[in-house]
């Protein structure tokens with residue numbers, strides 16, 4: 001499709017990198033860039049919005065598309081807002097801070113609908129797609145931040161399409177307390193000299209709703225050491241962890257940072273074999289989710305936005321026609337958060353999870369909350385589902401971004417549970433999998449997008465399917 005705003009005087013021939021054109025943004029791409037057409041060629045421009053006209057410099061050109069850099073906004077959209085974050089234009093953490101929050105919700109719903117229709121070939125006429133559930137205060141919602149280490153001890157999210165961490169003073173997605181921990185860690189790293197920790201690649205901070213934190217240090221292996229034990233020792237002793245332990249004890253031990261609530265209570269390193277190893281602190285890191293208490297190991301998955309997680313899980317619970325006669329499968333169950341909530345109203349719930357730390361947490365969490373009508377199977381869903389001995393009435397599945405394995409979907413089509421509730425963080429793979437389930441006789445009944453990641457292009461979606 002051709003832009004109705006053709007090339008103006010300044011524009012040089014298409015195909016010439018650095019040529020400058022005027023472009024009208026027509027829609028947002030799944031990466032949050034405006035898409036317009038210049039001489040029939042799709043042109044992607046970060047920072048431009050649909051309905052806007054921008055002066056754009058072409059910086060990358062491919063056969064079927066090109067990418068431009070926004071030089072100047074010639075006509076602004078009424079939906080444009082000033083991004084409150086000072087590093088928004090360079091940091092890859094958020095993509096939509098320049099768009100009114102309500103419009104980001106409208107766009108997320110549209111993105112899900114488009115994916116279902118285009119990729120999954122789902123007939124949308126018979127599907128109820130609800131408006132995206134947003135947040136009243138969509139800031140400081142993240143309970144986890146993985147920050148990459150850069151020069152001079154800086155910590156930051158990667159710049160878009162780059163491995164360069166972008167330093168920040170105050171990330172508006174995480175709490176003030178977590179920002180403070182980041183400052184402390186950066187201060188320590190820069191004081192000691194980042195070169196003292198050549199293999200430290202990233203630090204993950206986690207925070208629970210009591211303001212208690214966990215820090216996980218990730219390091220590169222030392223390629224010069226051949227023996228694995230030696231390498232692990234190197235990781236512990238030489239790769240900064242001893243120093244970090246000192247940091248943990250002296251500076252960020254439990255309750256020791258002013259104004260950060262309970263403070264960081266545990267610091268972990270990851271050994272070469274991938275095992276998490278506690279360096280500082282004792283006791284479990286826990287969080288309450290829907291009235292149950294959950295232990296979370298450093299490498300186990302937990303949804304990043306506690307307020308929206310409650311809404312997401314409540315949608316699943318509302319849609320599931322649970323009763324004490326029903327058997328439920330919770331596939332890709334993580335530490336058992338949805339499993340335990342379902343178990344309260346079902347006869348039995350089976351969970352499957354491949355991460356050994358998460359599945360151990362899930363078993364422990366069932367005990368902690370005195371729930372005994374659940375059973376957890378460790379392993380990949382596609383390899384282990386035959387170990388489940390009960391036929392499912394309802395299947396809840398919440399796979400990673402890649403979606404469900406084809407074998408899993410085929411098995412569901414053989415077993416024909418009455419309801420399938422699919423929770424997804426990727427509309428593309430969700431649509432692909434719903435398409436397969438639809439061809440096997442399931443009908444998509446309701447779709448609920450949930451804004452789990454405000455200001456980013458990501459969206460969580462719950463879908464109800466029945467036969």
Ligand SMILES: C[S@@+](CC[C@H](N)C(=O)[O-])C[C@H]1O[C@@H](n2cnc3c(N)ncnc32)[C@H](O)[C@@H]1O
Pocket residue numbers: 301302303332333334335336337338352353354355358379380381382398399400
């Ligand atoms: C999006 S998380 C959902 C976890 C849980 N339902 C929750 O809400 O916290 C996906 C989970 O699937 C697990 N996983 C990824 N691939 C898997 C597979 N092939 N089989 C089993 N579990 C898998 C991950 O370890 C992760 O815990």
